[in-house]
Each structure stands twice: as C-alpha cells, then as structure tokens.
Amino acid sequence: MKQTERFSNEILNAYLDGELDTDEQGRLIEALNADEELSHRICELARVRSMVQFAYQDVATDNPQHAPRNHFRRKLIGLAASLTLALGATIGWMAHQYNYPNHGLLELANHVEMNNQRTRSDTWRVLLHLTTDNPTRLKVVLDEAESLLNHYAQNKQPLQMEILANGQGLNLLRTDTSIYSQRIKAMQKRYDNLVFVACGTALKRLREERRINVQLLPNVDIAPSAIGEVLKKQGEGWSYVQI
Amino acid sequence: MPFLQNLCLQRDLRARIAKTHGRLYRVAYAWGHDADLASDLVQETMAKALQKVSQLREPEKLDSWLFGIMTNCWRDHFRRQRDFVDINDVNLFAEETPEGLHHRQDVIEQVRHAVSRLSEGQRHVVTLVDLEGFSYNEVSNILGIPVGTVMSRLSRARSQLAEMLLAKRPEKEQNMNMKLRSISGA
Numbered sequence: 001m002k003q004t005e006r007f008s009n010e011i012l013n014a015y016l017d018g019e020l021d022t023d024e025q026g027r028l029i030e031a032l033n034a035d036e037e038l039s040h041r042i043c044e045l046a047r048v049r050s051m052v053q054f055a056y057q058d059v060a061t062d063n064p065q066h067a068p069r070n071h072f073r074r075k076l077i078g079l080a081a082s083l084t085l086a087l088g089a090t091i092g093w094m095a096h097q098y099n100y101p102n103h104g105l106l107e108l109a110n111h112v113e114m115n116n117q118r119t120r121s122d123t124w125r126v127l128l129h130l131t132t133d134n135p136t137r138l139k140v141v142l143d144e145a146e147s148l149l150n151h152y153a154q155n156k157q158p159l160q161m162e163i164l165a166n167g168q169g170l171n172l173l174r175t176d177t178s179i180y181s182q183r184i185k186a187m188q189k190r191y192d193n194l195v196f197v198a199c200g201t202a203l204k205r206l207r208e209e210r211r212i213n214v215q216l217l218p219n220v221d222i223a224p225s226a227i228g229e230v231l232k233k234q235g236e237g238w239s240y241v242q243i
Numbered sequence: 244m245p246f247l248q249n250l251c252l253q254r255d256l257r258a259r260i261a262k263t264h265g266r267l268y269r270v271a272y273a274w275g276h277d278a279d280l281a282s283d284l285v286q287e288t289m290a291k292a293l294q295k296v297s298q299l300r301e302p303e304k305l306d307s308w309l310f311g312i313m314t315n316c317w318r319d320h321f322r323r324q325r326d327f328v329d330i331n332d333v334n335l336f337a338e339e340t341p342e343g344l345h346h347r348q349d350v351i352e353q354v355r356h357a358v359s360r361l362s363e364g365q366r367h368v369v370t371l372v373d374l375e376g377f378s379y380n381e382v383s384n385i386l387g388i389p390v391g392t393v394m395s396r397l398s399r400a401r402s403q404l405a406e407m408l409l410a411k412r413p414e415k416e417q418n419m420n421m422k423l424r425s426i427s428g429a
Contacts, residue, residue: 009398017372019379048404052373055354059269124254126247148247159251239250 007031007038016045123158125238129230130169132243135179138172141243142183149191159193162233166199166226169243170206173198175215188219199226256296256305260289263309266375269308270344273370274317276359286322288313307377311385314367357407368393 007028015028016022032039126148128141145161152159158235171177173196178184187194206212216222223229234240267288271281291312299308358366364386371382379397383390 009402010394013398013401014379014394017379044405044409045401048325048401048408049373051350051354051375051408052358052369052404055351055358056269056273056370056374058351124251127252144245144247147245151248151251157255241247 009041012038012042013045016042016049017220040243122150123160125160125233125236126162127230127233127238127240128161128163129226129242130163130165130172131167133168133171133177138180138241142180142187146187146191149187149194153191161191161194162197162238163194164197164199164223164226164229166202170198170202170214173216173220175217178217181217184217195221197221197223197229199223199229201225252302253296256302257293257300259305260292260309261297263306264289266308267313269312270370270374271317273355273358273374274363274366276355280320283315284313287316291316306375307381310371310375310377311387314386354404357404360407361400363398364388364392364397365403367370368396368401369404372397380385381383 009027011020011024015025020028028038032042089141128145130138130141132138141163145163149159149161165171165173171186172180175181184196188196196217196219198216198220201224203214203222206214230240259370264285267285268281271284271288272278275281275284288309291307295312299305361369366387368382371377371385372379377385377391379393382393386393388396
C-alpha cells in the first residue's frame, strides 16, 4: 500500500499550517522521508499558500478619501450618531459590572467625559475633579486613582493624573481638615505622574469671606480657578471625571 | 474591574481596533475583489466594533472578534441583496473578465481570479488562514462553523487553486459551474 493513501488532504494541509499534534507530525515526517509523491503533494499545497499570500500582500490598505456607497451611508450615519450614545452605554454597562462594596465611582460621578483621541505622546491624561469631602467618596476616589496608577506603571504605559479640588473637595487638601494627609503624602512620593491641585478661587473666597488663611498640604499646586483648569485640560485632550 | 481601569482598557482596545484597519481591508478585498465593497465593509465593521467594545469579555481574542464582526457584516450585505446567486451571474472580479484574464501572465491577477472563483465558504476559510494566519479553531469561531468544516473547505479550496494555478496548460482550467450561496458556501 502506498504511503500517500494513509494521509488525507486535510491532514497534509493541517501539517502545513502547524495544526497537527506531535505524534501525527512525527508519523508524517517519517513517511515523507520515504515517499516522493507525498512530498510533492505537500510542496504543491505550500506553493498555493504562498501564491495566495503573495497575491494580496500589496493590497492598498489606506483608503481614507473613499466615501461609502449610498446603500451603506444611511447605516453608517446611524451608527455614527449612536456612537455618541455609546459612551453612555459603555458607562451604563460598566456601572452594571462595577461592584464596589458600598458605592461605585460611577454612581458617585456627576459627570464623565472620556477622551479617546490620542495625544502626540500617546499618554493617557485623566483629571479627577473633587467637589465633595464625603469620606466614603474620597476613599473610593483615592483607591481607584492608586489602582489605575499601579496598573499603568506595571504595564509601563504612560499616564498622567491630576486630582483637582474645589468647593467641599478642598477639605481634602487643607492641613486643618484633611483626613488623608499621610496617604496623599505617600501617593505624591510614590507616583511622579500624579499631581494634586487646589482651586485658587476657592482659596481666595475662604480667605476674604470667611477669614480663613488656608494652609495646603505640601506639594499641592494651585490653579487660578477650577473651571479654568477643567476647560484647559479638556481642551488639551484630558479625560474628565467629576465627583 | 475598577471603573477607571475599565476606562483605560476600553481606550487600549479602541486603539488596537483602529490599528486593524489595514488587515481587515486586505481580507475584505480578498473576499469580494471589490475595493468599494471592502472599504464599506471595513468601515461598518470598525464602527460596530467601537460601539460594542465594552461587550468584549476576552480582550486577547480581539482579532478573531473583529473578523467575526466583519463576517456578519458581509453576510448581512448579501442577505439584503439576494439569497441565492449563481457564480456565472455575478462577476466577483470587478475589474477584469475571466476571458481577459485567461491570457494574462501576471501572477497576482491569476491568483486573485482563481480565489474569486472559489465558493464563498472556501474563499473565507483560505483567506483567513493564509492572509491572517488564524488557527483552525479561530476560523471556526470567526465563521461560526465546525473545525471539521474549516478543514474540509480549506482542503478543497487549496486543491482547486492548485488545479487552476499549477496546471501546465491553461486549457486544463475546469469550468466550475457551481451555484454560489451568498450566505454560506459549500
């Protein structure tokens, strides 16, 4: 009986594509040593495969100027419109999946705008805007911030994070009211891509209206105003979460 | 997964989806040999993928997930047009007639023409394996067919391509007068 009769075309193709297990490979290789016709069959299959690869290697892949044909246009416009809702849907899904013991950051967030446009340096920049001094919410924010910073550090991906505080949120950054002064100090030391920023307008208001000379924690920056800072960062492509 | 970490994963996935454009286009072109159709298919695929990226449970399977979406877009496209297509009625190779190609020496044109004459199912399998290097299991998931069917379609595809492309004389080219189902190939 000829050796070639033992091996179907399916087996020969699977051998060519690296889909055989070790035993099957071994049997086939042994047969190949003795059977020229078997070798010829595999050679033909290899030639066909390389011809297919060759025939499409120069297919033009960039076609940015092409406009969709009419019968797709309506569907694409519909999809494009729905993409603006997709963020909401995405957040809705994540809210469903998010399972924090008491409260999720998403539940707490008043506003979320995720920016997917890549910056020149491909760094993801995220601005967390605190307007609350609720201890539970503050813990969630700091926990999630550290989790994200760690994740990016471990994956060696660039991330820039700013935690901006105004209104009640400023209490987190005041030496006289902060409940996380040690933790913030540790975070500042550990993550050089993290910065805490206080709202200058809020500080000024405290000083002038309530006669409180606020002392901020060490190494906290001051922005002229929270609104200005938010608009500036959004204009620069930062993602934004307000709590 | 924490909320912000999820946002970060979504962003990474979206960037990877955008990078797959060229590969999707190459396979879409090999399926239909129609640049307009390929372009439309890829745009629709990527729009759907970006919309549904939050539903992707296994990010490491992004590639086969994307090609699975494109397969569905392809099937939807032809389902809208007609259910049953005779290969002799449809010139899948938009730029050239088979008679014109008969005398062409250009290997690329000959191969593309031969691929276009395969049944749809065989064409899908052989392009996903040869152009994208997907495993048989991955192709099975992308096309929604058993692995055994992947192997038999691939085997028949390569045999027919060998018959068309490696024949010594052009007169030996078979007249494959087979019916082509636009939704699933034989």
